[in-house]
Amino acid sequence: MASDPPSDPRFFVLEDDIRGPYDTQFEKAEPVHRGDAPQCPQCGEPMGMLSWLPPYRVVLALSGQALGDFVKGPGYDFLLSERMAESFRAEGLSGLQGFHPVEVVSVRRKRKGPRPAAVPPYFAVTACFGRGAVDEAHSRLRRTSPVTCSECRSTGVDAIHGLALEPGTWQGEELFRPRGEQGSLLSSERFAWFVKRHGFTNMKLTPSEQYVWDPGGKGPLAAPRETPT
Template identity: 65%
Template sequence: MASEVAPTPRFFVLEDDVRGAHDTQFDTVEPDNLGDAPHCPRCGDPIGMRTWLPPYRVELELYGQSLGDFVDGPGGNSFLISERMAEAFRTEGLTGLLGFHPVEVVRVRRKHKGPKPGAAPRYFAVTVCFGRGAVDEGRSRLRRAVAVTCPECRNPGRDSIHGFTLESGIWQGEDIFRPRGLQGRILVSERFAELVKQHGLTNMKLIPTEEFIWDPLRLGPPTDTHAGPT
């Protein structure tokens, strides 16, 4: 009897739900302390923005009707999650978030017309781990301005993304992570997607990686499935 083949894991790009019912952003409040940026351990190039250091003091900006569980902000290295999201993440045993530093909410500002915001929930500042999962250049539709030179970070600039996939067999099971080759994006597992659904967590969009499009210059998809010029 032939052995069953394990299903290929699916991944989703995590983004905040801009213009949604729980659209919330944050800005840091002085003193705004920053540490060094993360760098590739092999080539030494930066693979992220400078890290946010304590004290973690923020001003929330409410664009939707009520505050969200996921809140993005400046820099892109750290974001906020509500206490109920933190508890759900830990209770379900998910992995990939780091920090969980309590945040002081100094002020909530409503940016559009709507009801007065209620009391802010407790928030935590978290960062996302850099995973071993890597973009499969041969099976993804990427336009790159420069060919990949470092086999570790695989991180030269890119002009557009028209769907991508990860190499099989090297993902180490993180439920939320930054993949090699696209460290500026946050990927989540099917378990994370199920957590969001089961707990009704807000202000998150989960886009299947094969459907994700980023094309600010409107270049269109590449003419073949290989990444950029050779």
């Protein structure tokens, strides 16, 4: 029986495994209906993309050798295979909303390879906006403007060279979008163990302090300085 993970909270940035053996993405198939974007309860500014409303119809784009359990697409929505969705709920993990059955209209091959013999059922989910807040002093983010709202802390971000959360702000969700960097999908260490134990596919989990996203090549900020004791 596997031992429990260490008690100190660690976080990972969850992404799809592009160019991996289960590289799968999705596109929304017409008709696509959208609702309002979630808003910050304090400043009223949008905190994410427009919500996806039924019908949930998709075209899968397969680049790997087989379809993955985790499938990203446009916006903040993603898909989970039936086996992953059922395991997530059966083990009492938290942080995901929706679990809407999805109709797979077709599977499109993006690279040479065999077509899948069968397409598993998928469910559309979104991750919650968690209470965990980015620790500005111990993260290395290039922001496009100063943070003005103490609640959502939303601003544009040009580059990330490591993320940390303020101690005591995380409330135990296994998957969530943190205050101050809602564009990143964070997971708990429990979720990382869950993925490894079940062998779920098409996921890359990077320790948050090692995560780099820098599409413009701006480089990292100066390393945070420790406060003298």
